[in-house]
Amino acid sequence: MRGLGRRLVQKMSATRTFARAAPYVVPALDRTVHRLTGGKVLPSARMLPGAVLTVTGARTGLPRRTPLACFPEESGTWLLIGSNFGRTGHPAWTANLLKNPAAKISWRGRDIPVRARLLSGEERARAWAAVLELWPPYAAYQARVTREIRIFRLEARP
Known part of the structure; x- marks a missing residue:
């Protein structure tokens, strides 16, 4: 997404209305489409690069899959931003990463241990x-x- 369309989406995504609705709509849509396309399509990636994070739940010990915007870096790492769309609490996936930093991301159709x-x-x-x-x-x-929004750097692991 470029130019005027991108600026419009950025302006809309900064609103409180978007912050109230997006946490329910965006991840559900992303998870469904990602699963149906075998990990090849992530609708929110039209706005920002996206990946699906799989991390062990801090309390349950079960795998948790969360579609997230990510920022690939030239060094081959990725940044994840725990913005929670500007809501008061940290998103659950950040607590999971703090307790269990070994995770996996689905990036452009590939599962990468990180x-x-x-x-x-x-x-x-x-x-x-x-x-x-x-x-x-x-x-x-x-x-x-x-709260300070958490930022994580993901590095590929063998």
């Missing part, structure tokens, strides 16, 4: 600046909440 690391300090600040360049609505999400 290890997640929560970013902090200067490393987080650099990642946050890079993410805001690509998707400015994250600034609106951060402005609505008192």
Whole structure:
């Protein structure tokens, strides 16, 4: 998505109305289409690069699949942003990664084992600046909440 369409989607996604509806609509649609296409299509990836994270649940120990926007880096790593669409609490998948950093992402039809690391300090600040360049609505999400939005870096593991 480019130009005017992208700016319109960014403006809409920064609204409180979007933040109320999106957590119920976007992941359900993404999970369904991703499953039906054998991991080849993720509708939300029309706005941002997307992957499906599979991580062990912190409380249940069961695998949890969550479609997420991600930011691939030139180094072969990915950034995941725990924005929760600007809602007050951290998304559950971030607690799962904190407890179980060994995970898997489905990226462009491939399942890749990864290890997640929560970013902090200067490393987080650099990642946050890079993410805001690509998707400015994250600034609106951060402005609505008192918590610091979590950023994870995923690195492929053997």
